[in-house]
Amino acid sequence: MYLSRVEVDSRNRQKIKDLTHLGAYHNWVEQSFPKEIAQKERHRHLWRLDNLGGKQYLLVLSEEKPDIQKLVTYGVTGTAMIKTYDSFLDKIQTGQIMQFRLTANPSRKISRPGQKQGRVVPHITVDQQRNWLIERAAASGFELVQQEIVDEPEAPVSRAFDIVARDWPVLHHKKEHSVRLSRVTFEGLLRVTDVEAFKTTLTQGLGREKAFGMGLMTVIPER
Known part of the structure; x- marks a missing residue:
């Protein structure tokens, strides 16, 4: 690759x-x-x-x-x-701690009585978007690592990751139809728990709208 x-x-x-x-x-x-x-x-x-x-x-x-x-x-x-x-992929090991950056489309599927297929809706709030990543970590081959983030000198905060950007870029479909997609960028630390699942996450992406700039996670090993 x-x-x-x-x-x-x-x-x-x-x-x-x-x-x-x-x-x-x-x-x-x-x-x-x-x-x-x-x-x-x-x-x-x-x-x-x-x-x-x-x-x-x-x-x-x-x-x-x-x-x-x-x-x-x-x-x-x-x-x-x-x-x-x-x-790089071949060198990944279980237990390895890495800095990560992920741009994704946090969303969920909801269904109503009588509907055969559910409707995909974006997560809107910061808490929803953070929980979306937390809920997918284990199956994606990693766990999020808590770190102390000093927002204020007298009030350090312990978090596993931050949301560093959120926006709604436009996607033009055919017939002049346009939609806006929720785009969220996460940064933080993770620990590899399942090498093969983690490699799949890195190479196949995480979440929806992969064709339109979402899902790519990159990592840098901590030294």
Whole structure:
């Protein structure tokens, strides 16, 4: 597998004028794999947008190596990086503590009498969104690690993770129909409890709307 990153050329308004909704970013990601398009064999590509140090980055996890020229279509020239991911996955061990970042779409399915299929609705409040991650940790191969976070010098708070961003980006569907998706970014510490389940989480994503920039978790081992 490959983990790729490119800085979005946010200062060039003309260059990124098409990036007005999540579907446009999805198309950018898909077009970065021209061999798959030619062979009509599409694979799932996890991706997300990160805002770090005043810059925005597109991060992509894929089975195949993307075309670096296509990857930089809306990016800053010279910032695209592609790294193999398998060697990192092979080094993951049970009990290992890691910093994590996850952008996801916390949601749940509700059903009403007489309905064959439930309706998916987003979690709205911070508590709902935090509980969504807590409830999925064990089955996803990890446990959340409590750490002391000093919000105020005299009032330290012990939390396993923080929600560092919440928004409602637009997705344009066909026939001029638009919806807004709940997008939440979590950061914190975790401990690996089940290596294989955790690898599945990292490579297949967590939650819904994976095609539209949700579900990708990245980790950095604590030293």
